[in-house]
Amino acid sequence: MIRKIEHVEDKVAQYTDIIMGYATEYGLKILGAVTIFFIGKWVVHKLITLMRKGMVRSHVDETLISFAGNAIYVALMIAVLVAAASNLGINTTSFVAVFGAVGLAIGLALKDTLANVGAAVLIIFFRPFKVGDFIEVSGVMGTVKIINLFSTTLTTADNRSIIIPNGALIAGNIINYTGNETRRIDMTFDIDYKDDLKLAKTIVSDILDAHPKVLQTPESLVAVGALTQNSVQLIARPWVKVEDYWDVMFEITELTKLAFDQHHITVPLPQVVTHVKHED
Structure with missing residues (x-):
């Protein structure tokens, strides 16, 4: 009986050592990954805030500030997530490959939507109009209220909101009535x-x-x-x-x-x- 008890105690001690070993090894990795994520997120937030303040001081258009801030934030957060996963011992090379394959599949499925995103980039950088301008496009006239990645919202003179996909908007003629003083x-x-x-x-x-x-x-x-x-x-x-x-x-x-x-x-x-x- 005593031998059986000693055998059980040995087994318990053995499993306890194994658990403690895994907890020590992976617990530190998990703690490091969590630390990397939260510190990285804080750093990204600070960088985006400084970038926005600098662009405001330089009198950059608000639309460009918003677009650039969102795009850079997403890119930096992806880098933080990859770094945290790498600290856990995950093979980030395969992760990036899978992410690229998924991105390609999503891109093919949403090609029209991505065309609107590309049109938004052209609008923001070439600036045929900006928020607050009164324009005529796609057969409608109105004041530009919102420019996002997928569409542009106009408010007509009788206070109707018209949402136009950026791809359709950039493909036609744009008349900007308030482009000059x-x-x-x-x-x-x-x-x-x-x-x-x-x-x-x-x-x-x-x-x-x-x-x-x-x-x-x-x-x-x-x-x-x-x-x-x-x-x-x-x-x-x-x-x-x-x-x-x-x-x-x-x-x-x-x-x-x-x-x-x-x-x-x-x-x-x-x-x-x-x-x-x-x-x-």
Whole structure:
């Protein structure tokens, strides 16, 4: 009986030594891997924060800051995970190979989505527009609110949100209405052939000269644009700051109508002249 007890105690001691050996060996590796992960994550966070602050001081566009920060964070965190796995004794070479194969399979399955990511890179680096610009693209107009890796969100004048895939967006023509500081307003006023043409030109010119938001340089243009079937067309082309475009256009249109009414200058309606021939 005593021998059996001693045999059991020996077995227990033997297994205890084995467990303690594994715990000592792998416990240190696990502790090292966890330490590498959390320290690496802290370092990555600090680096990204410093990078963002530096880019803000350099007046880099917010869209580029966000995109670069996210991309660098993902890349550095992958490096931290690989380092932690290597400390555990995992063969990272095979891990990288498997990761590459999985990435290739995902890339083939999501090629259209990745095309949107590639288009986002082109948008961010070539900057045909930025957040806050008013653009026309893919048959819609709106203010750019969000540019992410897969799509761009526009807000229309009536406050609708339109989400356009970046691939479709970059493939067509892009009209950026706020890409420059100033913009020209093209306006047309129709007057009757019987009205005083010189007086009408003077009225429009005086309105443009007196408006505080119309720029003096470049100089505004008022001229006869065309002689149509029913009217004489006056064209007015004032220059304004981009943010004043709509306000100035609406105000000048109203002021011109009121001035024309005061000076009895009419806006003719479409007319059809019919000749009736009488026969005996």
